[in-house]
Every structure is written in C-alpha cells, then in structure tokens.
Amino acid sequence: MSIAATEKDLLDEFELLGNDWEARYEHIISMGKDMPPLRDEEKKEEFLIKGCQSRVWLLSEFRNGKVFFKADSDAAIPKGIVAMMVRLLSGNTPDEIVNAPLNVVNSIGLKEHLSPTRANGLVSMIKQMKLDALAYKAKV
Amino acid sequence: MIRSALDIGRIRAQFPILQRTVNAKPLVYFDSGATSQKPDAVINAMNEYYRLRNANIHRGVHTLSQEITALYESARDTVRDHLNATNSREIIFTAGTTASVNMVADTFGKEIFPSGGSVVVSEMEHHSNILPWQKMVKEKKGKLLVIPVTERGEMDMNVYEQLLEKSPSFVAVTHVSNTLGTVNPLKEMIRMAHAKNIPVLVDGAQAVPHMKVDVRDLDADFYCFSAHKAYGPTGVGVLYGKEAWLEKLPNYQVGGGTIKTVSFERTEYAELPLRFEAGTPNIEGGIGMKAALDWMNGIGCMAIEAHEQELMEYATQQLEKLPGIRILGNAPQKAGVISLIMEGIHPYDAGMILDKLGIAVRTGHHCTQPLMSRFGIQGTVRISFGVYNTFSEVDALVEGLGKVQKMLS
Numbered sequence: 305m306s307i308a309a310t311e312k313d314l315l316d317e318f319e320l321l322g323n324d325w326e327a328r329y330e331h332i333i334s335m336g337k338d339m340p341p342l343r344d345e346e347k348k349e350e351f352l353i354k355g356c357q358s359r360v361w362l363l364s365e366f367r368n369g370k371v372f373f374k375a376d377s378d379a380a381i382p383k384g385i386v387a388m389m390v391r392l393l394s395g396n397t398p399d400e401i402v403n404a405p406l407n408v409v410n411s412i413g414l415k416e417h418l419s420p421t422r423a424n425g426l427v428s429m430i431k432q433m434k435l436d437a438l439a440y441k442a443k444v
Numbered sequence: 445m446i447r448s449a450l451d452i453g454r455i456r457a458q459f460p461i462l463q464r465t466v467n468a469k470p471l472v473y474f475d476s477g478a479t480s481q482k483p484d485a486v487i488n489a490m491n492e493y494y495r496l497r498n499a500n501i502h503r504g505v506h507t508l509s510q511e512i513t514a515l516y517e518s519a520r521d522t523v524r525d526h527l528n529a530t531n532s533r534e535i536i537f538t539a540g541t542t543a544s545v546n547m548v549a550d551t552f553g554k555e556i557f558p559s560g561g562s563v564v565v566s567e568m569e570h571h572s573n574i575l576p577w578q579k580m581v582k583e584k585k586g587k588l589l590v591i592p593v594t595e596r597g598e599m600d601m602n603v604y605e606q607l608l609e610k611s612p613s614f615v616a617v618t619h620v621s622n623t624l625g626t627v628n629p630l631k632e633m634i635r636m637a638h639a640k641n642i643p644v645l646v647d648g649a650q651a652v653p654h655m656k657v658d659v660r661d662l663d664a665d666f667y668c669f670s671a672h673k674a675y676g677p678t679g680v681g682v683l684y685g686k687e688a689w690l691e692k693l694p695n696y697q698v699g700g701g702t703i704k705t706v707s708f709e710r711t712e713y714a715e716l717p718l719r720f721e722a723g724t725p726n727i728e729g730g731i732g733m734k735a736a737l738d739w740m741n742g743i744g745c746m747a748i749e750a751h752e753q754e755l756m757e758y759a760t761q762q763l764e765k766l767p768g769i770r771i772l773g774n775a776p777q778k779a780g781v782i783s784l785i786m787e788g789i790h791p792y793d794a795g796m797i798l799d800k801l802g803i804a805v806r807t808g809h810h811c812t813q814p815l816m817s818r819f820g821i822q823g824t825v826r827i828s829f830g831v832y833n834t835f836s837e838v839d840a841l842v843e844g845l846g847k848v849q850k851m852l853s
C-alpha cells in the first residue's frame with residue numbers, strides 16, 4: 305500500500321476516536337502490542353535510536369527494491385509510535401520513503417512527541433528511517 | 445492525621461504558575477527537584493531590578509550603582525545568615541551547584557590535590573558531583589573511591605570508614621539524594637573525615653529547599669546549592685567555603701572584578717569573595733535569590749520541612765497501597781523526593797500519561813546513572829515536592845497512577 309493510502313487509513317482511524325486523548329493513546333499502545341517483538345539478539349546497541357529515556361530499536365532490510373522495517377521498544381507509547389511509522393513506511397521504495405511528507409504526524413495530534421528533547425521522539429525515528437532509505441537508495 | 449500549621453492555600457496563591465492548567469487540567473507540579481516554582485516575591489524583586497534599579501555593581505560612583513551594590517552585597521549577607529556561615533567572605537556567588545563543584549575541583553586540583561591521589565564520592569551522587577572529580581583525578585592520575593549504596597538506599601558507612609583508611613585527599617558527597625530522597629548522616633561523615641584531616645564538600649542542591657542547613661553545625665568545608673531549586677531564579681547559586689580553605693585555593697577564572705590593581709608587569713588580586721567572582725555577575729539572580737531566601741524564612745524553614753514531611757509520609761502510605769508499585773529508597777530519613785518503580789511499566793509511559801492528566805513528574809535516570817546501574821534499572825518515576833504541594837494533589841497522583849496501570853496493562 306502506498307504511503308499516502310496508509311496515511312489516509314491512519315487519519316480515518318484516529319478521526320473515529322475523536323478528541324479523546326485516552327482513546328488515541330490506547331490506539332497507539334495497541335499498535336505497539338500488535339507489532340511482532342524483536343528477538344533479544346536483534347536488540348543490539350547499534351540498532352538503538354539514541355535517547356536518554358526509553359529505548360527504541362529499529363532495523364531495516366532491502367528486498368526487491370523496497371525497504372522493510374521492524375522495530376521494538378522497552379516502553380509502550382514509543383513502541384506504538386514506532387509501530388505506526390513501520391506500518392506507514394515499510395514496504396515502499398527508498399524514493400517514496402525519503403520524499404514522504406508525513407503530514408499525518410501533525411494531523412493525529414502527536415505534536416508533543418515531536419519535541420527534540422522528548423527522548424526517542426518521532427523526529428529521530430523518522431530521521432533514522434529516512435537515513436536508512438537513503439543508504440539503500442545509494443545502492444540501487 | 446495531623447496537618448501542618450501552614451496555610452497552603454495562601455502560599456499557593458503567591459505562585460502565579462500554579463493557577464494555570466496543563467492539558468485542560470489544573471497543574472499538579474511534582475517536579476520541584478528539577479526546579480521549583482517561583483513566588484511573586486521573587487518575580488517582583490527581579491522585575492523591580494530591571495524597572496528601577498539596573499546598574500553594574502562595585503565600581504560605579506553614581507547612585508544607581510551604589511544602590512544596587514548595596515542590595516547585591518546584602519544578598520550575600522542573607523545567604524550567610526541562611527547557612528549560618530561565619531562571615532560573608534565565605535559566600536561566593538556562582539552559576540549554581542554544578543559551577544560551584546567545578547570551581548572547587550579545578551582550584552583544589554591545581555595546587556593542593558596530590559598526583560595519584562583519590563577522592564571519595566558515593567554511588568548516589570548526581571552527575572554534577574561525579575564528573576568534575578572524575579576529570580580532576582584523571583588529570584592527576586588518581587582515582588575515585590566510591591561509597592556503595594545499600595538496598596534501602598543509604599550510604600554504606602562501614603565501607604566509608606574503610607575508604608577513609610586509604611588516605612583520600614578529598615570527600616565529596618550529597619546532603620540529600622535527588623533520586624532516593626535519602627538524607628545522609630553528614631555530620632558524622634564529616635567528623636570521620638576531619639579526624640583524618642580530609643576536607644569535605646557537600647552537594648546541598650536537594651537539601652537547601654527542604655530544610656534548615658547549618659554549615660557550621662555540619663562543619664562542612666564546602667557547601668554548594670542552586671537558587672532555582674529553592675524558589676529562586678535559574679543561573680545563580682552559592683559556594684560556601686570555610687575562609688581558611690578559600691584562602692588556600694588558587695585563582696579560578698580571573699578578570700574584571702577579581703583585582704585590586706593591574707599593570708602589565710604585576711596584578712594584585714582582590715580579597716575574598718571577589719577574587720572568585722570574575723566578570724559582571726548574575727546581578728538579578730543574586731537579588732532574586734535573596735528574595736527567595738527571605739521568602740522561605742518568612743514562612744520558616746522548619747515549617748516548610750514539617751509540611752513536606754507530612755506530605756511525604758502521606759504519599760508514601762498511599763503509594764504503598766497500590767499494587768505493582770515499589771518505592772526505591774527506604775532510608776529512615778528522607779526529604780524532597782519519592783522514586784517509584786512500576787512493575788511492567790516504563791517510567792516514560794507513566795510520565796506521558798500523567799502529563800495528559802496535568803501532573804508533572806520526572807522520569808528517567810535523574811542524572812544518577814551509576815545509581816540506576818546499582819539497582820539494575822533504567823529509571824524511575826520521581827515525585828518531588830515543594831511547600832506548595834497539597835494532600836489532594838497526592839490523591840490526584842495516586843488516581844493518575846491507577847489510570848497509567850489500567851491503560852498499560
């Protein structure tokens with residue numbers, strides 16, 4: 305599915321939940337719970353997105369011209385957020401990932417996770433995913 | 445339950461920020477350990493400084509400069525009285541606790557600390573009372589000797605005694621742990637060090653906001669604190685040093701304000717404390733700090749301590765009733781903070797959800813990573829108190845933690 309189509313799906317899902325922060329957080333947390341956890345040997349220092357509070361591991365691989373991500377976290381909310389990003393970006397070409405505007409992040413009310421001081425905020429996740437895609441792009 | 449004699453409603457009314465909402469909920473501020481909120485008395489004093497008193501200190505002959513010099517120096521007297529120091533020459537204004545510790549480590553390290561020497565610190569130190577010493581002993585090819593922390597969160601005094609046998613050149617310890625809340629037996633620790641002629645620096649950052657501190661009674665050689673944790677402004681703090689020690693320390697930063705006379709051939713430096721205060725200081729900070737200490741004394745440090753102790757006791761009782769929550773640090777004497785570990789719940793998640801409820805807590809390692817390693821954890825949820833906190837805020841927190849558990853189960 306294209307990034308734009310998944311964005312639309314995500315927006316619809318969050319819209320259904322209304323302005324209730326609790327429901328929105330519960331949805332994010334459940335996305336994290338649904339994501340298959342990484343194996344212990346995959347939770348290596350080198351896959352950590354650096355931050356001082358919660359740990360988020362992000363791995364990627366390149367198959368048939370597309371980038372596939374998997375991730376995990378020791379905290380539930382960051383895990384849900386990274387699961388959402390994996391759902392959004394995984395399975396797309398490096399170009400599509402690098403160029404994705406990702407307006408959805410603002411639209412679903414996750415602004416508080418965008419602050420650079422929030423450990424493992426969305427910004428560093430997105431940056432790492434785009435960097436990975438860029439690296440694969442160079443290989444094409 | 446006995447409630448303290450303080451009228452907390454009247455105190456809260458003096459803090460404009462406590463009237464605001466966060467995420468459409470009344471703000472519940474439990475992060476005073478990071479920085480306290482400021483009362484009108486402090487805000488107004490700083491406002492008045494810029495509106496009516498702004499001038500540079502110590503050198504001007506004009507009225508404004510004379511006025512502000514007198515006020516700034518009276519701030520030094522206020523600090524002296526507050527700490528019960530012998531005289532105002534022992535009070536050096538710095539940028540805060542971290543700057544104070546660095547000043548002592550740098551100057552002591554320069555001429556007095558022996559090559560290959562050691563410094564005793566504890567496992568519960570804030571990074572600010574580890575890194576300056578680590579840097580200094582590295583330069584001197586010496587080492588840090590570390591007092592371990594017991595399961596209850598107290599310093600292991602037997603090991604401390606053994607470490608003193610190793611002839612360290614310095615002891616640097618915290619008065620109150622910013623993570624565990626433990627109030628350390630400083631008087632005894634200092635007595636033990638002094639029996640071997642070892643000087644002691646105390647990190648008082650988490651003590652001054654919560655209790656009466658008497659440096660002469662403690663017999664501390666150096667005592668540091670920051671104004672912003674004690675209802676004052678950021679960027680200003682104090683290094684208290686016994687006069688005899690300060691006289692021994694070489695110059696730190698030099699420049700304007702630190703001199704008597706200067707020529708290209710020879711410079712004669714000023715007396716204490718000005719010798720250690722290079723450049724134009726944080727004048728408004730000094731004035732704000734004076735206002736904050738006056739404000740605290742107006743309420744009474746004993747009354748503040750009593751109220752916070754009642755709050756801590758109540759909070760501990762309520763939190764212990766919650767299943768799946770454990771308090772880290774159970775020393776018999778605690779002040780200022782309660783650290784929580786929630787079974788199966790990352791502190792970050794708890795902090796994010798509490799924030800949505802308008803409750804500000806600190807999550808993470810609290811700049812005490814060695815202590816986190818000691819207990820094998822990533823971090824805690826830290827509740828820290830100010831005199832403005834109430835019993836009903838504790839109830840709101842307990843309810844909020846219930847919600848955290850429900851949402852993350």
